[in-house]
Amino acid sequence: MGLTETLRFALRGVTANKLRSALTMLGILIGVAAVILLVAVGNGSAKAISDRIEALGTNTLTVTSTxxxxxxxxxxxxxxxxxxxxxxxxxxxxxxxxxxxxxxxxxxxxxxxxxxxxxxxxxxxxxxxxxxxxxxxxxxxxxxxxxxxxxxxxxxxxxxxxxxxxxxxxxxxxxxxxxxxxxxxxxxxxxxxxxxxxxxxxxxxxxxxxxxxxxxxxxxxxxxxxxxxxxxxxxxxxxxxxxxxxxxxxAYRIQNAAQLLETQTQTAATFTTLLGAVAAISLLVGGIGITNIMLVTVTERTREIGIRKALGARRRTVLTQFLTEATLLSVIGGALGVAAALIGARFSIVGVQPVIVPSSIALALGVSVAIGLFFGGLPAARAARLRPIDALRYE
Amino acid sequence: MTALGTHGRPVLDVRALTKVYGEGEAVVRALRGITLTVDTGDYVAIMGSSGSGKSTLMNILGCLDSPSDGHYLLDGVDVSRLSDRQLALVRNRLIGFVFQAFNLIPRTTALANVELPLAYAGVRPAQRRRRAMAALELVGLADRADHQPNQLSGGQQQRVAVARALVTEPALVLADEPTGNLDSRSTDDILTVFDQLNAAGRTIILITHEPEVGARARRLIRLFDGQVRSDTRQDTPAGPGLPGRHSAVPRSGGWA
Known part of the structure; x- marks a missing residue:
């Protein structure tokens, strides 16, 4: 079967249960948007800190007590x-x-x-x-x-x-x-x-x-x-x-603006990593949502899988169909998440103007595709392994 | 059991086929050594009470299930030696299966359902569409091509399923109680299609427990307790649907 054929089948599968597909995509959407936006917030605050320290002047030194x-x-x-x-x-x-x-x-x-x-x-x-x-x-x-x-x-x-x-x-x-x-x-x-x-x-x-x-x-x-x-x-x-x-x-410590900038930037980087990690967890949860929904879909459509196999669908064809379906869910969800993050980055969040990191978009999208393939893989493999007679008898 | 037909080499050759379900105490012997050959162009009805093993036999013949023991040669090829991939190919090219429960893909038009086996065979879309329409025309449903299964009556759904079974021009059409869920009028429609298919040279094996359905076949096999009890050739098939038997292609809408 051709690529367009596979995509058409997958699209039909996704649209067959619109609410369910939409909610699954929402999980990925939130995950991707959170990763991009929170990294942007971390990045934005780091930028604000360095701006301010540079504004403070590079000719000052701060002496603090240790x-x-x-x-x-x-x-x-x-x-x-x-x-x-x-x-x-x-x-x-x-x-x-x-x-x-x-x-x-x-x-x-x-x-x-x-x-x-x-x-x-x-x-x-x-x-x-x-x-x-x-x-x-x-x-x-x-x-x-x-x-x-x-x-x-x-x-x-x-x-x-x-x-x-x-x-x-x-x-x-x-x-x-x-x-x-x-x-x-x-x-x-x-x-x-x-x-x-x-x-x-x-x-x-x-x-x-x-x-x-x-x-x-x-x-x-x-x-x-x-x-x-x-x-x-x-x-x-x-x-x-x-x-x-x-x-x-x-008994004291002397810091000049450059050193201050460095420590502050390090703090900001730690902060960004932390935010990104929290967001990544939500992306993972979204991925588990995909597995869950695909497992339900496969169970629900066991009979259909049986029919397709009886008509001569190969194992790989069935695998591809369900994998494409899962990937479609995650990619559409991911793309919407990127859109949501781009819109969200126009507003200042907790006093920080987010600055989007381009690589975080590529990363989040890449991860969402990988999630589709990885988390859709288990249900798809299960569907492909079914013997036609068992699938047909499934009630 | 020797071949009774005179239509050439056997398309189906089954030797000492057995099928055992379960283990130990709960063991069920569904088939206890079935030997049987069917020639190209034959029209065979398999009858038997429930539990006689006829559905099990049909699933094995359709390569949906595998036997516990024995040989099954389809078109001269030993099916048990085929890989998963080759089995898919056999199901796609050599066998057209009609189920009692129609088994159309839901939310998918009649045309798309009929196109499906061709899609798996890798036929190009334009040609696929043409062949699927021709098959739908053959069963008299060309005007319902865009309808989804839930918009069709049971009889119409089964005719779509028949069109789907024959669209790849398989060597063997297998029908597992194709009229079991249908009223007498729809039953007659389906049987007329089978008569015409057989007249056009297709090999048909169907399962039924309705004597009037069995009576229209050329050969009647009765199963009992997983074994062949009788195998008779019927020279003058009975039933009211004979006029259509030798016409090549029915007019669409003729039986709607």
């Missing part, structure tokens, strides 16, 4: 970095203490993710300019004034339709005056970069975090090419100030 509790980064250590002799390539140093807290305005509470306490130099170093109003000044910090610059999301949540500048909000039982709103930033993965507020370090330590160790220190180098030099200069200064708790280890 030890929890006592002996972390101190303000004195941060101040020591501002040293034109030992560290000539450092332009600015911004100590950071941040915490999650609740911010209240006119009876409205808002849980803020990152309430950052830092110094005035942070706005330039972190590449976070103020859009409306003004940033706080070094003087504000020295005086411990309670002023705050809020992110876009916070402004929208607390001041719907109002101009936040000049308003007073309550944070940790103290009143802070809003002096400005940050320019909007592109978001990274699941974390909203605009869900933030920045206040002078002294005020934040007094009201919220206390005078313990700093969370991190953001250091800006004079030039991206001087980043390596700055790194060694930081080490020179901090090694004196922050002796390691145990010999051979450092």
């Amino acid at each position: 030890s929890r509790g006592s002996g972390g980064l101190t303000l004195a250590a941060a101040d020591a970095l501002t040293d034109p002799v030992l560290a000539p390539d450092i332009v600015s140093v911004s100590p950071i203490a941040s915490t999650a807290t609740t911010i209240t305005y006119a009876g409205t509470d808002y849980d803020i993710n990152q309430f950052v306490g830092t110094q005035a130099s942070w706005f330039t170093a972190a590449n976070s300019p103020v859009r409306t109003g003004a940033a706080f000044t070094a003087e504000d910090d020295r005086q411990g004034r309670r002023v705050v610059v809020i992110g876009q999301t916070v402004a929208e949540e607390l001041f719907a339709g109002e101009d936040p500048v000049g308003k007073q909000v309550t944070v940790g039982g103290a009143l802070f005056t809003v002096t400005g709103v940050l320019a909007e930033k592109s978001s990274t993965g699941f974390q909203d970069a605009n869900d933030t507020a920045v206040a002078p370090l002294n005020a934040v330590r007094e009201v919220l975090t206390g005078y313990g160790p700093l969370g991190s220190i953001l250091v800006a180098a004079a030039d991206p090419s001087r980043v390596d030099a700055v790194e060694s200069q930081i080490s020179t200064v901090l090694d004196q100030r922050l002796p390691a708790a145990t010999p051979g280890t450092a």
Whole structure:
């Protein structure tokens, strides 16, 4: 029998029970769409992370403490970095203490993710300019004034339709005056970069975090090419100030944007693999659905198989017919799944704009064809092996 | 048992055929040594009560089942030595099988049903269609070619099945109680088709337990307990359908 003949027979088999075929295809559709879409989401968030880190600037370094509790980064250590002799390539140093807290305005509470306490130099170093109003000044910090610059999301949540500048909000039982709103930033993965507020370090330590160790220190180098030099200069200064708790280890860690990018990308890749694996499981379940339905089909059509064999159908002909039928189910389901994924990728999912990986389409389609052949194989082989008399007698 | 016919070499030669089902206590001997030859162009009716082994014999003759012992030569070829693939070829080319339960493929038009054996034989679509239409015309159902089985009466379905059995021009047409599920009028239609086929030179073997059906064959074999009890030649086949017996091709719609 020719190819068109086989396809026609298979198509007739598939359309004979439309609802059942449609549901079986749905299983494959969901599996394929999930693989493509979730990989695209993982890929999209990795892309967003790298975009953001590149936007942060390649001339900054972040110093974090390796030890929890006592002996972390101190303000004195941060101040020591501002040293034109030992560290000539450092332009600015911004100590950071941040915490999650609740911010209240006119009876409205808002849980803020990152309430950052830092110094005035942070706005330039972190590449976070103020859009409306003004940033706080070094003087504000020295005086411990309670002023705050809020992110876009916070402004929208607390001041719907109002101009936040000049308003007073309550944070940790103290009143802070809003002096400005940050320019909007592109978001990274699941974390909203605009869900933030920045206040002078002294005020934040007094009201919220206390005078313990700093969370991190953001250091800006004079030039991206001087980043390596700055790194060694930081080490020179901090090694004196922050002796390691145990010999051979450092009490702090310095990361520059490139390293940050690398670790973040690795995390994103792990994340993508995980998502893909979960989606692959749903594809497998869809495949088992095909086996199930083909087994039912073969059982249901045992008599028909008997008739066909009595009319001279060869074993291979029967095998081909049922295999083609199963493959048709999976291929149509797979193609619809690709279409669904392409449509779904136009929308942002949990804050991430999915970026389709072309190879994932080829992979998902290939796997769906393989599933049709593999999972349809068992029922098809069973059908082909039937002796005509047994098939005909089957009730 | 020697060949009674004078129509040339035997198309079917069965020697000491036995068939045993089950094992031990539950053993059933369906056939206990059947020996029988049928010549080309003969018209044989096999009769017997239920349990006499006639259906078992028919399934073996149709290569749907295999005997436990004995030889079955079809057109001079020992069927037991054939591979699965060759058996499919034999069923396709040499045998046309008509079932009691019609056994048309559901949701498939009469024409497509008749075309099926040709499709398995690898005949090209255009030629297939032409031959299938000719076969349907022969059984008087050319005007029902596009109907699906559930749109046809029992008699019409069986005529489609007969058309399907003869479309490959097989050496042997086997019919297992072809009229068992039909009323007398449809029975007559089918038997008329068989008469005409036989007149055109086809070898026909049918199973029946209706004496008036058996009476139209040229040779009547009676089975009892898996053995041949009698084998008689009937010179003047009885029955009302004789006028059509020697006409070559019936007019379509003549018996609808």
